[in-house]
Every structure is written in structure tokens, then in C-alpha cells.
Amino acid sequence: MTDGWTQYRAQPTAVGPPRPGRSRAERMREARARRRRRLTIGMSLSVLIVVMIGAVFLGSRLWHSMFGTPTDFRGDGVADVVIEVRDGDTTTAIGQTLQEHNVVATVKAFVDAAAGNAAISSIQPGFYKMRTEIPAADAVARLADPENRVGKLVIPEGRQLDDTRDVKTDRVTEGILTMIARASCVDLDGEERCMSVEQLREVASTAPAAALSVPHWAEPAVRAMGDDPRRLEGLIAAGTWNINPAATPQQTLSTLISASAALYAQNGLLEAAERANMSPYEILTVASLVQRESTPEDFAKVARVIYNRLAVNQKLEFDSTVNYALDRQEVATTDEDRGQVTPWNTYMSEGLPATPICSPSKSALLAAEQPEPGDWLFFVTIDMEGTTLFTRDYEQHLINIQEALRNGVLDSAR
Numbered sequence: 001m002t003d004g005w006t007q008y009r010a011q012p013t014a015v016g017p018p019r020p021g022r023s024r025a026e027r028m029r030e031a032r033a034r035r036r037r038r039l040t041i042g043m044s045l046s047v048l049i050v051v052m053i054g055a056v057f058l059g060s061r062l063w064h065s066m067f068g069t070p071t072d073f074r075g076d077g078v079a080d081v082v083i084e085v086r087d088g089d090t091t092t093a094i095g096q097t098l099q100e101h102n103v104v105a106t107v108k109a110f111v112d113a114a115a116g117n118a119a120i121s122s123i124q125p126g127f128y129k130m131r132t133e134i135p136a137a138d139a140v141a142r143l144a145d146p147e148n149r150v151g152k153l154v155i156p157e158g159r160q161l162d163d164t165r166d167v168k169t170d171r172v173t174e175g176i177l178t179m180i181a182r183a184s185c186v187d188l189d190g191e192e193r194c195m196s197v198e199q200l201r202e203v204a205s206t207a208p209a210a211a212l213s214v215p216h217w218a219e220p221a222v223r224a225m226g227d228d229p230r231r232l233e234g235l236i237a238a239g240t241w242n243i244n245p246a247a248t249p250q251q252t253l254s255t256l257i258s259a260s261a262a263l264y265a266q267n268g269l270l271e272a273a274e275r276a277n278m279s280p281y282e283i284l285t286v287a288s289l290v291q292r293e294s295t296p297e298d299f300a301k302v303a304r305v306i307y308n309r310l311a312v313n314q315k316l317e318f319d320s321t322v323n324y325a326l327d328r329q330e331v332a333t334t335d336e337d338r339g340q341v342t343p344w345n346t347y348m349s350e351g352l353p354a355t356p357i358c359s360p361s362k363s364a365l366l367a368a369e370q371p372e373p374g375d376w377l378f379f380v381t382i383d384m385e386g387t388t389l390f391t392r393d394y395e396q397h398l399i400n401i402q403e404a405l406r407n408g409v410l411d412s413a414r
Contacts (some may be wrong), residue, residue, distance in 0.1 A: 107132075153242070153243050157359070159179070200252075215280075238362075291367055322340070325343075377392050
């Protein structure tokens with residue numbers, strides 16, 4: 001029987017004498033020899049394939065170790081860069097941020113280097129100055145160093161937007177705009193970058209309320225102030241904030257105002273305003289007066305005096321509202337000062353000033369939201385220990401003033 005190819009291929013022609021027939025044993029030996037040759041060839045090919053695969057793998061590892069992505073950087077880095085650690089970031093999340101900014105080569109290298117480091121596990125949210133392409137261990141050390149934190153802004157209670165000057169000591173107290181400008185400064189590769197007070201004041205004057213994230217409850221008052229930068233007074237809350245040194249002045253103010261509005265809402269400002277049948281902006285303004293007019297132990301009583309005077313259409317006549325427009329700190333004011341007509345001078349107009357006069361503390365806000373019950377219309381501090389007397393009777397108030405005069409604190413009389 002012929003195979004399937006016989007009919008298509010040429011058949012050999014016998015030449016010479018006929019070949020004698022092979023024995024069965026010879027044919028079996030030839031078959032075994034062919035099988036051994038095939039097995040030897042197969043094994044040789046297998047070994048060759050294994051060798052080639054190994055060579056490719058080792059070559060690839062060698063190539064990547066020499067020219068590919070490194071597992072960790074070496075050296076002192078290439079350029080300064082600012083990165084942000086967000087609230088709730090894990091070590092892995094921080095490593096991902098660092099890798100995205102080309103600070104470390106891999107997340108794993110950073111996580112391994114940070115293992116067991118208490119400073120990293122307790123790192124505060126904020127912005128940090130780093131270097132690109134540095135070893136992971138160096139990145140850990142830089143993050144753990146407080147000197148590398150940038151953009152930290154601490155606004156004390158009772159500060160106003162502009163700087164103020166103490167009349168007696170000539171001492172200048174930084175305003176919020178100056179503090180923001182200073183906090184924005186960062187030295188990158190030997191070049192200091194800062195936003196200026198003038199840039200911030202320009203944005204505060206001209207940017208639309210929406211672009212500054214002004215809360216809806218403050219928009220009418222902000223628009224009513226036109227292009228006066230003081231229209232933003234009180235809308236940046238006291239406290240600790242993180243600002244991005246790479247942000248623009250508008251972005252910075254918008255971020256601070258948005259975060260402050262959220263903080264005010266969280267502390268119950270909107271609900272308190274609804275209960276008092278007032279706007280949140282009015283409550284905020286009352287809190288700013290409370291902050292400037294008294295000490296914490298009397299906050300709730302002073303808030304009640306304010307509400308009682310408003311209820312009977314009596315002028316507030318607070319020296320703090322006179323000083324605010326003059327950017328100064330002074331316990332006593334002159335007749336000339338009190339006679340100046342400004343949007344804030346409560347000697348010259350009834351009701352609340354046009355804007356808050358500072359960023360009040362949480363306790364001042366609480367007092368404005370929950371004033372102490374009472375019928376007082378007047379208060380005066382009568383001694384250097386801060387003892388303050390409250391009364392509704394004007395004649396009694398005059399007697400209290402006399403005591404304040406005797407003790408040398410007449411400048412606190414109301």
C-alpha cells in the first residue's frame with residue numbers, strides 16, 4: 001500500500017545490481033537508531049530554547065537595571081517641588097503623590113523607607129517642599145522635617161484683613177492679608193516666590209463674589225460694598241489653614257472663604273440665624289463686635305446688650321467700630337474720630353456696621369448665637385482685672401462710669 005504522497009512524487013529508478021533484502025533484525029535496529037536521533041535532536045532543541053529564554057530574561061533584567069526604570073533614585077535630586085499631603089492620606093497615598101511628582105522612583109521604595117517612622121504615620125495635612133529624583137529615605141527625612149512644611153497659615157482670633165497700629169506703642173499687628181502673603185512664600189531652587197498684599201487686595205476688590213466662593217448668605221452685603229476690599233471682612237475664619245504656594249491670589253482667597261463658610265455652617269451659624277430671625281451675615285457681624293468689645297467671660301452678656309440695643313433702635317456706639325475704619329487699636333476715641341461718617345462707625349448710624357470688623361473666635365460666635373438672657377443696655381469695665389458691670393438703667397451706668405474713672409479705665413465705658 002502506498003502513502004498519500006506516492007502518486008505525486010517521482011519514483012527512483014534502480015541503478016546497479018539489485019540490493020539484497022534486509023533482515024527483520026536489521027530493520028528494527030535502524031528504527032531504534034532513528035528514534036534515538038529524533039530524541040537527541042528534541043532534547044538539544046529543548047535545552048537550546050531554555051538557554052535562549054534564560055538569556056533573554058537575564059538580559060532584560062540587566063537592561064532595566066542599567067537603563068530602565070530604577071527602583072530608587074540616587075543623589076541630591078534635580079529640582080525643588082511642592083507636594084500636598086491630604087487629610088487622611090495613608091503612607092501609600094503619600095508615596096503615590098511623591099511618585100507622580102517624580103520625587104521617588106517607586107511607591108514601594110517610599111513605603112519601605114517610611115516603615116516604622118512615627119513622623120510619617122502622624123504627618124499633618126499640608127504642603128511640603130521636596131526635591132525631584134531623590135532616594136526614598138531622603139524623601140522620608142524631608143517630610144519629617146518641620147522646616148520643609150510650607151503654606152501654613154495661622155489666623156489668630158479677632159484679626160482683621162488689614163494691618164492695624166497701636167496708637168500708644170506704635171506696634172503694628174499683621175492683618176490677614178499680610179499673613180496670607182507671608183504664608184504663600186516659598187524658596188524654589190534659590191528663588192523666593194510670594195504673592196503680595198497688593199495682589200490680594202486687588203482680587204478682594206474686583207473679583208466677582210462667585211469667583212471668590214462667597215457664601216450665598218453673604219453675597220448681598222459683599223455686593224453692597226462695591227470694590228472696597230473690606231467687603232470680605234470676617235469671611236475668612238480664624239484658625240489654622242493650609243494654602244498652596246503655587247496657587248493664584250484669587251484661588252487662595254476662594255479656597256479660604258469656601259473652607260471658612262463650611263466651618264461656620266458646621267458650627268451652627270445658619271441654624272442660629274434662622275432661630276434669631278436674622279441673616280447668618282448679621283450673626284457673624286455681631287460676633288465680631290463681641291470679640292472686639294469684651295473678654296470671653298462676658299461674651300454672652302455683651303451679645304445680649306447688642307441685641308437689646310438693636311431691638312429699641314439705640315445706637316451701638318462702640319469705639320471698636322470707629323477704630324476699625326482707621327486701621328488702629330486704641331481704647332479711647334476722640335470726638336473728631338467718632339464724628340467721621342463711615343460704613344462702620346456706630347456712633348454715626350443705627351444698627352450694625354456694614355461688615356464684620358474682624359474674624360471672631362468660635363466662642364464669640366457661640367455667644368452671638370446663644371446670648372445670655374438679660375435686659376442690659378449698658379456695660380462698663382471698672383477695674384484692671386476686667387470686671388465688667390451690666391445694667392439697663394442709664395443712671396446706674398453713670399455711677400459705674402464714675403467707678404471706672406476712679407480706677408483709670410474710663411476708656412472702657414459704654
